[in-house]
Amino acid sequence: MGVAAVAGVAVAATLCLSGCANLGYYWQSVTGHLKIMGAAQPVKELVEQESITPRLRQRLLLAQRIRAYASRELKLPDNPSYTRYADLHRSAAVWNVTAAPAYSLELKTWCFPVTGCVGYRGYYDEGKARAEAAELAQEGYEVNVYPVTAYSTLGYMNWAGGDPLLNTFVNYPEGELARLIFHELAHQVVYAKNDTTFNESFATAVERLGGARWLQTHATEQARQDYAAFDGRRRMFRELSRRVREQLKALYETPGLAPAAQAEGKRRIMEQFRADYEAMKARSGFDAAVWRGYDRWVREANNAFFGAQAAYDELVPALEALFHSGGDDWQRFYDAARQLAKLSKEERHRKLKEIPVG
Secondary structure: OOOOOOOOOHHHHHHOOOOOOOHHHHHHHHHHHHHHHHHOEEHHHHOOOOOOOHHHHHHHHHHHHHHHHHHHHOOOOOOOOOOEEEOOOOOOOEEEEEEEOOOOOOOOOEEEOOOEEEOOEEEOOHHHHHHHHHHHHHOOOEEEEEEEOOOOOOOOOHHHOOOOEEOOOOOOOHHHHHHHHHHHHHOOOOOOOOOHHHHHHHHHHHHHHHHHHHHHHHOOHHHHHHHHHHHHHHHHHHHHHHHHHHHHHHHHOOOOOOHHHHHHHHHHHHHHHHHHHHHHHHHHOOOHHHHHHHHHHHHHOOHHHHHHHHHHHOOHHHHHHHHHHOOOOHHHHHHHHHHHHOOOHHHHHHHHHOOOOO
16 A cells, blocks of 8 residues: 555544443553654644754654645645644554455454444554454454554544644655645545545545645655656556456456365466566566565565555545546535535445546
8 A cells, every 4th residue: 555554543433432342452542542642742843942853844844834735725624633743753653454354355344433334453552463463364364464654533633732743754755745644634524434445545535636736836846756756656556456456356256166266266366466566566667675665565465455455546536536527626526525425335336436537
Protein backbone atom coordinates (compact mmCIF):
# COMPACT_ATOMS: atom_id res chain seq x y z
CA MET A 1 0.00 0.00 0.00
CA GLY A 2 2.99 2.33 -0.17
CA VAL A 3 4.56 4.49 2.53
CA ALA A 4 1.35 6.35 3.19
CA ALA A 5 -0.75 3.40 4.21
CA VAL A 6 -3.18 4.58 6.82
CA ALA A 7 -5.38 2.85 9.46
CA GLY A 8 -8.32 5.17 9.15
CA VAL A 9 -10.56 4.91 12.17
CA ALA A 10 -9.40 2.20 14.59
CA VAL A 11 -8.90 4.52 17.56
CA ALA A 12 -12.43 5.91 17.45
CA ALA A 13 -13.41 2.66 19.16
CA THR A 14 -11.69 3.90 22.31
CA LEU A 15 -14.55 6.32 22.88
CA CYS A 16 -16.76 3.59 24.36
CA LEU A 17 -15.59 1.01 26.85
CA SER A 18 -18.88 -0.01 28.46
CA GLY A 19 -20.29 -3.35 27.46
CA CYS A 20 -17.17 -4.45 25.59
CA ALA A 21 -15.97 -8.00 26.04
CA ASN A 22 -12.30 -7.48 25.24
CA LEU A 23 -11.39 -4.82 27.80
CA GLY A 24 -7.66 -5.55 27.45
CA TYR A 25 -7.71 -4.57 23.81
CA TYR A 26 -9.72 -1.42 24.48
CA TRP A 27 -7.46 -0.46 27.36
CA GLN A 28 -4.37 -0.54 25.16
CA SER A 29 -6.29 1.55 22.61
CA VAL A 30 -7.28 4.15 25.19
CA THR A 31 -3.87 4.42 26.83
CA GLY A 32 -2.02 4.34 23.50
CA HIS A 33 -4.05 7.16 22.03
CA LEU A 34 -3.92 9.25 25.20
CA LYS A 35 -0.12 9.01 25.19
CA ILE A 36 -0.07 10.40 21.66
CA MET A 37 -2.45 13.20 22.60
CA GLY A 38 -0.40 13.97 25.70
CA ALA A 39 2.81 14.25 23.70
CA ALA A 40 1.36 16.74 21.22
CA GLN A 41 2.28 20.43 21.37
CA PRO A 42 0.87 23.36 19.37
CA VAL A 43 2.86 23.93 16.19
CA LYS A 44 2.65 27.71 16.66
CA GLU A 45 4.57 27.38 19.91
CA LEU A 46 7.02 24.75 18.71
CA VAL A 47 8.26 26.71 15.69
CA GLU A 48 9.21 29.60 17.99
CA GLN A 49 11.43 27.41 20.14
CA GLU A 50 15.18 27.65 19.53
CA SER A 51 15.63 24.00 20.51
CA ILE A 52 13.95 22.51 17.42
CA THR A 53 16.00 21.81 14.32
CA PRO A 54 15.66 24.01 11.22
CA ARG A 55 14.53 20.92 9.31
CA LEU A 56 11.66 20.19 11.71
CA ARG A 57 10.63 23.85 11.78
CA GLN A 58 10.49 23.89 7.97
CA ARG A 59 8.41 20.71 7.85
CA LEU A 60 5.97 21.92 10.49
CA LEU A 61 5.46 25.21 8.67
CA LEU A 62 4.92 23.34 5.40
CA ALA A 63 2.37 21.11 7.12
CA GLN A 64 0.50 24.20 8.34
CA ARG A 65 0.37 25.61 4.82
CA ILE A 66 -0.98 22.29 3.60
CA ARG A 67 -3.49 22.22 6.46
CA ALA A 68 -4.78 25.70 5.61
CA TYR A 69 -5.00 24.74 1.92
CA ALA A 70 -7.05 21.67 2.80
CA SER A 71 -9.82 23.74 4.37
CA ARG A 72 -9.59 26.74 2.03
CA GLU A 73 -9.37 24.98 -1.34
CA LEU A 74 -10.56 21.40 -0.75
CA LYS A 75 -13.34 22.34 1.69
CA LEU A 76 -12.05 19.83 4.22
CA PRO A 77 -12.90 20.44 7.91
CA ASP A 78 -11.40 23.52 9.54
CA ASN A 79 -10.68 22.32 13.07
CA PRO A 80 -7.71 21.67 15.43
CA SER A 81 -6.53 18.50 13.63
CA TYR A 82 -2.92 18.69 12.41
CA THR A 83 -2.17 21.96 14.21
CA ARG A 84 -0.19 20.15 16.93
CA TYR A 85 2.88 17.91 16.71
CA ALA A 86 4.05 14.85 18.67
CA ASP A 87 7.33 12.95 18.50
CA LEU A 88 6.50 9.34 19.40
CA HIS A 89 10.16 8.22 19.27
CA ARG A 90 9.13 5.29 17.10
CA SER A 91 8.54 4.70 13.41
CA ALA A 92 4.81 3.94 13.47
CA ALA A 93 1.75 5.24 15.26
CA VAL A 94 0.12 1.81 15.39
CA TRP A 95 0.58 -1.62 13.85
CA ASN A 96 -2.38 -3.08 12.01
CA VAL A 97 -3.22 -6.77 11.81
CA THR A 98 -5.15 -8.10 8.81
CA ALA A 99 -6.18 -11.69 8.14
CA ALA A 100 -7.81 -13.64 5.32
CA PRO A 101 -8.61 -17.31 4.64
CA ALA A 102 -6.23 -19.40 2.56
CA TYR A 103 -8.48 -19.23 -0.52
CA SER A 104 -10.23 -15.87 -0.25
CA LEU A 105 -9.35 -12.18 -0.39
CA GLU A 106 -12.20 -11.33 1.99
CA LEU A 107 -10.64 -9.88 5.11
CA LYS A 108 -11.62 -11.00 8.59
CA THR A 109 -13.44 -8.14 10.31
CA TRP A 110 -13.50 -6.86 13.88
CA CYS A 111 -16.42 -4.85 15.20
CA PHE A 112 -16.11 -1.81 17.48
CA PRO A 113 -18.39 0.77 19.07
CA VAL A 114 -18.90 3.90 16.93
CA THR A 115 -16.93 2.70 13.90
CA GLY A 116 -18.71 -0.58 13.22
CA CYS A 117 -16.85 -3.48 11.60
CA VAL A 118 -13.48 -2.95 9.92
CA GLY A 119 -11.01 -5.24 8.19
CA TYR A 120 -8.08 -4.67 10.54
CA ARG A 121 -7.17 -4.45 14.20
CA GLY A 122 -4.71 -1.82 15.42
CA TYR A 123 -2.18 -2.09 18.24
CA TYR A 124 0.09 0.54 19.76
CA ASP A 125 2.62 -2.16 20.59
CA GLU A 126 4.16 -4.11 17.71
CA GLY A 127 4.74 -7.16 19.87
CA LYS A 128 1.05 -7.40 20.74
CA ALA A 129 0.14 -7.04 17.07
CA ARG A 130 2.43 -9.90 16.14
CA ALA A 131 1.06 -12.04 18.97
CA GLU A 132 -2.46 -11.48 17.61
CA ALA A 133 -1.26 -12.38 14.12
CA ALA A 134 0.36 -15.57 15.42
CA GLU A 135 -2.92 -16.65 17.03
CA LEU A 136 -4.81 -16.00 13.80
CA ALA A 137 -2.23 -17.97 11.83
CA GLN A 138 -2.77 -20.91 14.16
CA GLU A 139 -6.48 -20.69 13.28
CA GLY A 140 -5.58 -21.10 9.62
CA TYR A 141 -5.63 -17.48 8.45
CA GLU A 142 -3.02 -15.83 6.28
CA VAL A 143 -1.92 -12.75 8.20
CA ASN A 144 -0.13 -9.46 7.76
CA VAL A 145 1.22 -7.00 10.31
CA TYR A 146 2.12 -3.60 8.92
CA PRO A 147 3.14 -0.24 10.40
CA VAL A 148 0.68 2.64 10.17
CA THR A 149 2.09 6.14 10.28
CA ALA A 150 -1.20 8.03 10.76
CA TYR A 151 -4.82 7.43 11.58
CA SER A 152 -8.04 9.41 11.96
CA THR A 153 -10.33 9.65 14.99
CA LEU A 154 -13.12 10.85 12.66
CA GLY A 155 -13.21 14.26 14.34
CA TYR A 156 -14.40 12.84 17.67
CA MET A 157 -11.23 14.07 19.40
CA ASN A 158 -11.21 17.64 18.05
CA TRP A 159 -12.43 18.86 21.45
CA ALA A 160 -9.11 17.61 22.88
CA GLY A 161 -6.87 19.09 20.19
CA GLY A 162 -7.61 16.83 17.23
CA ASP A 163 -5.34 14.39 15.44
CA PRO A 164 -1.73 15.61 15.63
CA LEU A 165 1.08 15.71 13.13
CA LEU A 166 3.55 12.95 14.00
CA ASN A 167 7.25 12.29 13.54
CA THR A 168 6.19 9.10 11.74
CA PHE A 169 5.16 11.05 8.63
CA VAL A 170 6.14 14.72 8.92
CA ASN A 171 9.30 14.14 6.84
CA TYR A 172 7.47 12.55 3.91
CA PRO A 173 8.07 14.09 0.46
CA GLU A 174 5.96 17.22 0.07
CA GLY A 175 3.37 15.64 -2.21
CA GLU A 176 2.99 12.61 0.05
CA LEU A 177 2.67 14.75 3.18
CA ALA A 178 -0.12 16.72 1.52
CA ARG A 179 -1.88 13.55 0.41
CA LEU A 180 -1.73 12.01 3.86
CA ILE A 181 -3.20 15.08 5.56
CA PHE A 182 -5.96 15.28 2.94
CA HIS A 183 -6.68 11.55 3.34
CA GLU A 184 -7.04 11.66 7.11
CA LEU A 185 -9.18 14.83 7.06
CA ALA A 186 -11.42 13.19 4.46
CA HIS A 187 -12.34 10.52 7.02
CA GLN A 188 -13.90 13.34 9.07
CA VAL A 189 -16.15 14.29 6.13
CA VAL A 190 -17.74 10.95 5.23
CA TYR A 191 -17.76 7.64 7.05
CA ALA A 192 -19.96 4.60 6.41
CA LYS A 193 -20.16 1.99 9.14
CA ASN A 194 -19.07 -1.52 8.23
CA ASP A 195 -17.56 -0.56 4.86
CA THR A 196 -13.78 -0.27 5.01
CA THR A 197 -13.49 -0.35 1.22
CA PHE A 198 -15.78 2.66 0.70
CA ASN A 199 -14.22 4.66 3.53
CA GLU A 200 -10.63 4.09 2.42
CA SER A 201 -11.43 4.48 -1.27
CA PHE A 202 -13.20 7.80 -0.60
CA ALA A 203 -10.26 9.14 1.42
CA THR A 204 -7.82 7.89 -1.22
CA ALA A 205 -9.79 9.66 -3.97
CA VAL A 206 -9.65 12.90 -1.98
CA GLU A 207 -5.93 12.53 -1.36
CA ARG A 208 -5.14 11.84 -5.01
CA LEU A 209 -7.28 14.64 -6.41
CA GLY A 210 -6.24 17.12 -3.74
CA GLY A 211 -2.59 16.10 -3.81
CA ALA A 212 -2.39 16.64 -7.57
CA ARG A 213 -3.82 20.15 -7.16
CA TRP A 214 -1.41 21.02 -4.36
CA LEU A 215 1.59 19.91 -6.40
CA GLN A 216 0.38 21.77 -9.47
CA THR A 217 -0.32 25.07 -7.73
CA HIS A 218 1.97 25.25 -4.70
CA ALA A 219 5.00 22.97 -5.09
CA THR A 220 8.32 23.75 -6.74
CA GLU A 221 9.25 22.14 -10.04
CA GLN A 222 11.85 20.02 -8.25
CA ALA A 223 9.24 18.82 -5.74
CA ARG A 224 6.92 17.91 -8.62
CA GLN A 225 9.65 15.97 -10.40
CA ASP A 226 10.68 14.13 -7.24
CA TYR A 227 7.10 13.22 -6.49
CA ALA A 228 6.42 12.10 -10.06
CA ALA A 229 9.21 9.54 -9.73
CA PHE A 230 8.02 8.45 -6.28
CA ASP A 231 4.39 8.11 -7.34
CA GLY A 232 5.34 6.52 -10.65
CA ARG A 233 6.87 3.58 -8.84
CA ARG A 234 3.80 3.26 -6.65
CA ARG A 235 1.46 3.28 -9.65
CA MET A 236 3.52 0.61 -11.40
CA PHE A 237 3.35 -1.60 -8.34
CA ARG A 238 -0.36 -1.02 -7.77
CA GLU A 239 -1.16 -1.96 -11.34
CA LEU A 240 0.86 -5.16 -11.07
CA SER A 241 -0.74 -6.13 -7.77
CA ARG A 242 -4.22 -5.24 -9.07
CA ARG A 243 -3.80 -7.76 -11.88
CA VAL A 244 -2.68 -10.40 -9.39
CA ARG A 245 -5.67 -9.69 -7.15
CA GLU A 246 -7.99 -10.24 -10.10
CA GLN A 247 -6.28 -13.52 -10.94
CA LEU A 248 -6.51 -14.77 -7.36
CA LYS A 249 -10.14 -13.70 -7.04
CA ALA A 250 -11.04 -15.52 -10.26
CA LEU A 251 -9.26 -18.64 -9.05
CA TYR A 252 -10.92 -18.63 -5.64
CA GLU A 253 -14.38 -18.11 -7.15
CA THR A 254 -14.08 -20.89 -9.74
CA PRO A 255 -16.98 -23.28 -9.03
CA GLY A 256 -16.17 -26.88 -8.18
CA LEU A 257 -12.39 -26.47 -8.20
CA ALA A 258 -10.69 -29.20 -6.20
CA PRO A 259 -8.52 -28.10 -3.22
CA ALA A 260 -5.37 -29.45 -4.88
CA ALA A 261 -6.10 -27.48 -8.04
CA GLN A 262 -6.74 -24.34 -6.00
CA ALA A 263 -3.44 -24.74 -4.20
CA GLU A 264 -1.52 -25.31 -7.42
CA GLY A 265 -3.21 -22.40 -9.17
CA LYS A 266 -2.40 -20.10 -6.27
CA ARG A 267 1.22 -21.25 -6.23
CA ARG A 268 1.60 -20.49 -9.95
CA ILE A 269 -0.01 -17.04 -9.66
CA MET A 270 2.22 -16.03 -6.76
CA GLU A 271 5.33 -17.40 -8.46
CA GLN A 272 4.51 -15.39 -11.59
CA PHE A 273 3.78 -12.30 -9.49
CA ARG A 274 7.24 -12.37 -7.97
CA ALA A 275 8.87 -12.94 -11.37
CA ASP A 276 6.86 -10.08 -12.91
CA TYR A 277 7.85 -7.82 -10.03
CA GLU A 278 11.55 -8.45 -10.61
CA ALA A 279 11.09 -7.82 -14.33
CA MET A 280 9.22 -4.57 -13.59
CA LYS A 281 12.04 -3.38 -11.34
CA ALA A 282 14.59 -4.12 -14.05
CA ARG A 283 12.58 -2.25 -16.72
CA SER A 284 11.85 0.75 -14.52
CA GLY A 285 15.31 2.28 -14.75
CA PHE A 286 15.26 3.09 -11.03
CA ASP A 287 18.03 2.01 -8.70
CA ALA A 288 17.18 -1.19 -6.84
CA ALA A 289 17.45 0.63 -3.51
CA VAL A 290 14.26 2.64 -4.14
CA TRP A 291 12.24 -0.57 -4.38
CA ARG A 292 13.22 -1.87 -0.94
CA GLY A 293 9.93 -0.79 0.59
CA TYR A 294 8.11 -3.06 -1.87
CA ASP A 295 10.54 -6.00 -1.66
CA ARG A 296 9.27 -7.18 1.72
CA TRP A 297 5.66 -6.79 0.54
CA VAL A 298 6.30 -9.02 -2.47
CA ARG A 299 8.36 -11.53 -0.52
CA GLU A 300 5.67 -12.04 2.14
CA ALA A 301 2.55 -11.28 0.08
CA ASN A 302 -0.52 -13.36 0.79
CA ASN A 303 -4.31 -12.97 0.80
CA ALA A 304 -4.19 -10.64 3.80
CA PHE A 305 -1.81 -8.32 1.92
CA PHE A 306 -3.92 -8.26 -1.24
CA GLY A 307 -7.21 -7.97 0.63
CA ALA A 308 -6.04 -4.93 2.58
CA GLN A 309 -4.67 -3.25 -0.54
CA ALA A 310 -8.01 -3.65 -2.31
CA ALA A 311 -9.70 -1.49 0.35
CA TYR A 312 -7.59 1.48 -0.74
CA ASP A 313 -7.95 0.94 -4.48
CA GLU A 314 -11.16 -0.79 -5.47
CA LEU A 315 -13.68 2.08 -5.58
CA VAL A 316 -11.27 4.95 -6.24
CA PRO A 317 -11.82 5.23 -10.04
CA ALA A 318 -15.59 5.44 -9.56
CA LEU A 319 -15.27 8.05 -6.82
CA GLU A 320 -12.89 10.13 -8.91
CA ALA A 321 -15.39 9.93 -11.79
CA LEU A 322 -18.13 11.05 -9.37
CA PHE A 323 -16.02 14.09 -8.48
CA HIS A 324 -15.53 15.05 -12.12
CA SER A 325 -19.20 14.46 -12.97
CA GLY A 326 -20.06 17.13 -10.41
CA GLY A 327 -17.92 19.74 -12.14
CA ASP A 328 -14.90 19.17 -9.90
CA ASP A 329 -16.81 20.86 -7.10
CA TRP A 330 -15.63 19.60 -3.70
CA GLN A 331 -18.79 20.36 -1.78
CA ARG A 332 -20.98 18.65 -4.37
CA PHE A 333 -18.66 15.66 -4.24
CA TYR A 334 -18.85 15.42 -0.45
CA ASP A 335 -22.65 15.77 -0.52
CA ALA A 336 -22.88 12.96 -3.09
CA ALA A 337 -20.58 10.76 -0.99
CA ARG A 338 -22.67 11.43 2.12
CA GLN A 339 -25.76 10.28 0.25
CA LEU A 340 -23.95 7.10 -0.75
CA ALA A 341 -22.92 6.53 2.87
CA LYS A 342 -26.60 6.47 3.88
CA LEU A 343 -27.27 3.45 1.66
CA SER A 344 -26.69 -0.19 2.47
CA LYS A 345 -23.22 -1.45 1.64
CA GLU A 346 -24.54 -3.53 -1.26
CA GLU A 347 -26.54 -0.66 -2.78
CA ARG A 348 -23.65 1.77 -2.30
CA HIS A 349 -21.19 -0.47 -4.13
CA ARG A 350 -23.72 -1.20 -6.87
CA LYS A 351 -24.30 2.51 -7.55
CA LEU A 352 -20.56 3.21 -7.62
CA LYS A 353 -19.94 0.36 -10.05
CA GLU A 354 -22.56 1.86 -12.38
CA ILE A 355 -20.61 5.11 -12.71
CA PRO A 356 -18.79 5.28 -16.07
CA VAL A 357 -15.03 5.33 -15.57
CA GLY A 358 -12.90 6.48 -18.47
